[in-house]
Amino acid sequence: MVSDDSGDTGVRSVTRALDLLALFDGPDRVFTVRELTDATGLAKTTVLRLVATLELRGLLWNHPDGHVCAGPGLLRWASLGRAAWELPAAARDVMRGLVAETAETANLYVRSATARVCVAKEEGPQNLRHHVPVGQPVPLWAGAASKILLQDGDPALLARVAALAPADTTPEALADQVAAAARDGYAISHGERELGVSGIAAPVRDSEGRVTAAIALGGPTVRFTAECIPGFVSAVAAAGARMSDIGLFPPPGGAAPQDAAPQETED
Amino acid sequence: MVSDDSGDTGVRSVTRALDLLALFDGPDRVFTVRELTDATGLAKTTVLRLVATLELRGLLWNHPDGHVCAGPGLLRWASLGRAAWELPAAARDVMRGLVAETAETANLYVRSATARVCVAKEEGPQNLRHHVPVGQPVPLWAGAASKILLQDGDPALLARVAALAPADTTPEALADQVAAAARDGYAISHGERELGVSGIAAPVRDSEGRVTAAIALGGPTVRFTAECIPGFVSAVAAAGARMSDIGLFPPPGGAAPQDAAPQETED
Numbered sequence: 001m002v003s004d005d006s007g008d009t010g011v012r013s014v015t016r017a018l019d020l021l022a023l024f025d026g027p028d029r030v031f032t033v034r035e036l037t038d039a040t041g042l043a044k045t046t047v048l049r050l051v052a053t054l055e056l057r058g059l060l061w062n063h064p065d066g067h068v069c070a071g072p073g074l075l076r077w078a079s080l081g082r083a084a085w086e087l088p089a090a091a092r093d094v095m096r097g098l099v100a101e102t103a104e105t106a107n108l109y110v111r112s113a114t115a116r117v118c119v120a121k122e123e124g125p126q127n128l129r130h131h132v133p134v135g136q137p138v139p140l141w142a143g144a145a146s147k148i149l150l151q152d153g154d155p156a157l158l159a160r161v162a163a164l165a166p167a168d169t170t171p172e173a174l175a176d177q178v179a180a181a182a183r184d185g186y187a188i189s190h191g192e193r194e195l196g197v198s199g200i201a202a203p204v205r206d207s208e209g210r211v212t213a214a215i216a217l218g219g220p221t222v223r224f225t226a227e228c229i230p231g232f233v234s235a236v237a238a239a240g241a242r243m244s245d246i247g248l249f250p251p252p253g254g255a256a257p258q259d260a261a262p263q264e265t266e267d
Numbered sequence: 268m269v270s271d272d273s274g275d276t277g278v279r280s281v282t283r284a285l286d287l288l289a290l291f292d293g294p295d296r297v298f299t300v301r302e303l304t305d306a307t308g309l310a311k312t313t314v315l316r317l318v319a320t321l322e323l324r325g326l327l328w329n330h331p332d333g334h335v336c337a338g339p340g341l342l343r344w345a346s347l348g349r350a351a352w353e354l355p356a357a358a359r360d361v362m363r364g365l366v367a368e369t370a371e372t373a374n375l376y377v378r379s380a381t382a383r384v385c386v387a388k389e390e391g392p393q394n395l396r397h398h399v400p401v402g403q404p405v406p407l408w409a410g411a412a413s414k415i416l417l418q419d420g421d422p423a424l425l426a427r428v429a430a431l432a433p434a435d436t437t438p439e440a441l442a443d444q445v446a447a448a449a450r451d452g453y454a455i456s457h458g459e460r461e462l463g464v465s466g467i468a469a470p471v472r473d474s475e476g477r478v479t480a481a482i483a484l485g486g487p488t489v490r491f492t493a494e495c496i497p498g499f500v501s502a503v504a505a506a507g508a509r510m511s512d513i514g515l516f517p518p519p520g521g522a523a524p525q526d527a528a529p530q531e532t533e534d
Contacts, residue, residue: 010280014320017281022324027350053281057289058379058404063516064477072377072384074348076402081341083294110339112325117339135343137325210331249330 016042017050021059025133030067081135085119090246095122095215098239102232104217106239107132108204110249111149114161116140119213130197130218141165141174144199147187148214150178151203186233190221198224200232202240204248212249215240283309284317288326292400297334348402352386357513362389362482365506369499371484373506374399375471377516378416381428383407386480397464397485408432408441411466414454415481417445418470453500457488465491467499469507471515479516482507 023031023039031039036047051068054060058073087095087108098106105124109116115137123129132138140146140161150158155171158178162171181187186202201216217232224232290298290306298306303314318335321327325340354362354375365373372391376383382404390396399405407413407428417425422438425445429438448454453469468483484499491499 010283011316011320013278013280014284014317017284018320018324018326021344024347027347049278050281052380053278053285055380056382056404057285058382058384058402059285061377061379064473064479070347070351071379072348072352072386073379073402073404074344075352075384075386076348076400077341078345078348079401080291080294080337081339081345084337085339085342110328112328112338112340113319113322115323115325117325117342119339119342133343135325135340135345137323137340206331212331 013050016040016046017054020047020050021054024060024070027070030063030069032067036068087120087248088246091243091248092120092122094239094242094246095120098122098215098217098235099124101235102217104219104223104232105129105132107145107216107218108243108248109145109149109201109214109216110212111140111153112137114140114157114164116143116146116149116214124219126219126223128220128223130194130220132218139164139193141169142189142193143216144181144187144189144201145214145216147177147181147189148201148203148211148216150174151182151211153178186237188224188229188233190224196221200224200229200236202233202237204240204243206244206249207247213243215243280317283307283313284321287314287317288321291327291337294337297330297336299334303335354387354515355513358510358515359387359389361506361509361513362387365389365482365484365502366391368502369484371486371490371499372396372399374412374483374485375510375515376412376416376468376481376483377479378407378420379404381407381424381431383410383413383416383481391486393486393490395487395490397461397487399485406431406460408436409456409460410483411448411454411456411468412481412483414444414448414456415468415470415478415483417441418449418478420445453504455491455496455500457491463488467491467496467503469500469504471507471510473511473516474514480510482510 020036020040033044033047037044040047051060055062055071058071061069061071063069095106099122103124103126106122107118108120109118117137118132118134121132121134140149141164158174159171162169162174186200188200190198197218198221199216199218201214203211204213204215206212215236217236287303287307300311300314304311307314318327322329322338325338328336328338330336362373366389370391370393373389374385375387376385384404385399385401388399388401408431425441426438429436429441453467455467457465465488466483466485468481470478471480471482473479482503484503
């Protein structure tokens with residue numbers, strides 16, 4: 001199972017290392033090497049080398065009891081992640097206001113390559129909630145927020161996203177949904193990825209009108225009824241407009257780049 | 268400059284990806300692809316592939332303005348890192364008490380492979396301070412805390428650590444210092460890695476007596492005088508004993524592993 005990485009410049013190894021790290025999805029998650037081998041399907045020698053490499057960076061930790069667990073080097077990324085992605089207080093207030101108005105959970109998503117990532121959430125008050133883990137890439141081929149985040153995407157991006165979806169999602173169908181969301185100023189989804197889960201999303205734009213994020217309400221479809229949806233839509237759209245005025249994720253460095261934007265290569 | 272990774276099972280690529288990510292050491296750090304190419308010495312195609320792979324996991328983000336910056340996926344590891352490595356309140360109190368008693372900065376280190384990582388710090392009140400970034404691996408071949416953390420290490424570990432040090436650090440010299448620290452119950456260093464920086468460290472042990480962490484005072488050598496050192500030593504040793512009683516980093520999963528501990532392979 002050991003791959004020859006020379007053909008893909010080692011990207012496969014990086015992906016494997018990050019997949020291995022992603023198994024540690026909670027502070028109580030610990031594994032033996034055998035469990036990691038079983039969970040990844042990789043050869044034991046490969047797992048040992050990946051663990052050793054990640055341990056050297058502190059991302060995994062060899063607990064004195066023999067288990068492998070989340071490493072202290074994650075603390076470095078913790079402070080970086082929080083500092084880089086912390087919402088302005090005013091934007092957080094908008095999300096709280098949206099939850100207060102709708103009694104549903106509000107999530108803020110950004111696009112990252114062919115995925116979307118929730119960067120902030122405000123839980124709704126009801127007990128039946130749709131859990132979206134902050135910071136974890138989720139598919140861009142489904143869900144209301146995806147239709148918003150794909151608005152500025154070119155056909156090549158749509159094709160790559162559609163290629164990740166189940167067979168019945170074509171680039172053309174996705175493009176139609178994205179165009180509809182752009183026309184309407186919002187998107188609605190019902191059970192596209194998870195049965196019984198609905199979402200309503202609207203754009204957050206930068207000062208040049210580009211979509212930088214999608215603000216969304218998400219919850220059980222049984223609560224996203226025909227009577228509720230119009231109110232939800234106007235609340236989400238208004239929240240998106242307010243967050244656009246506040247201005248999320250300004251250029252971190254200030255200055256414009258001196259060379260072209262990175263191309264997204266295929267993986 | 269593109270390496271053939273087939274010989275090392277892709278570990279080099281993983282290391283390169285993590286090195287690239289480590290360039291983003293603050294929320295304001297943004298790079299163009301050209302800057303990343305210059306900073307890493309890697310070929311542009313390699314940088315583009317690594318950036319794309321990291322972006323797919325949300326660890327880097329392609330800002331709409333064309334810069335590459337810290338990605339929203341870091342938020343996932345932020346909550347994991349904090350949850351896994353947050354100190355018990357009682358242990359944090361011990362660190363605060365140590366700072367109050369000595370007026371120096373207290374750091375708590377754990378060993379991760381051939382490095383040590385600061386997992387908690389309490390800043391001292393004085394303006395001249397030695398900055399230790401939380402979560403960032405630092406050398407294990409120097410500093411008072413290293414002599415504590417290496418106490419349970421075997422000769423092979425000492426040899427690997429010494430191999431990372433400047434030429435005048437031999438495994439034998441390191442072993443002597445570690446043995447002296449084990450005998451004394453503390454270690455003192457002056458300017459071993461950074462000129463003018465001193466440290467005093469003592470062990471934090473688990474219920475079976477194994478060293479799980481080192482509690483250390485660190486600051487400018489000018490304040491670690493012959494008059495101050497005895498008081499600092501007893502304060503650090505007492506703090507280590509109190510933290511041992513509290514019990515840091517218990518086995519996260521509870522159960523004992525079903526197979527052998529992972530071997531640390533060479534990188």
